[in-house]
Amino acid sequence: MKLLEKFKGDPKEEKKRLKVKRELRIDTAKLQAYRMGSVVILAVVMLVVYQALRTYYDGVIIAKLPFTPFNPVTRLTHAGIQSDDLTDCGMTFIYTLCSMAFRPNIQKLFGDAFPKGTAPPGFFEQMAEMEQRLSDNDGGKEK
Numbered sequence: 001m002k003l004l005e006k007f008k009g010d011p012k013e014e015k016k017r018l019k020v021k022r023e024l025r026i027d028t029a030k031l032q033a034y035r036m037g038s039v040v041i042l043a044v045v046m047l048v049v050y051q052a053l054r055t056y057y058d059g060v061i062i063a064k065l066p067f068t069p070f071n072p073v074t075r076l077t078h079a080g081i082q083s084d085d086l087t088d089c090g091m092t093f094i095y096t097l098c099s100m101a102f103r104p105n106i107q108k109l110f111g112d113a114f115p116k117g118t119a120p121p122g123f124f125e126q127m128a129e130m131e132q133r134l135s136d137n138d139g140g141k142e143k
Helices: 011-056 071-077 091-109 123-137
Strands: none
Touching: 011 091, 071 091
């Protein structure tokens, strides 16, 4: 944003600022389109791996928890197991933990994650920018 602040002032600098902003928007859209493809591929691979593991480990106790999990988590830890012992843990819970732990690292490995300190604009930032563009296109006229 500091680069954009340099161009405030006369009309030539305003044109440069708008050009830089437009190029940034285009590059961000290209990056998000690139990321979308890899996110879809990763999701499909994770689903296929989940189905294969679920089929192979159906009804098998994978781990023994050192505590009794609270009620909502019990359904996840005890999924696919016919045991009455709530400290038994099935494949679904281990898979969920591993996917949450390894997904960001897999994205970094493939160069798919945003660089540290940067992130795509959030929902509210996008809405504010859209509102600003609409008001610029209207010439600031209120109906």
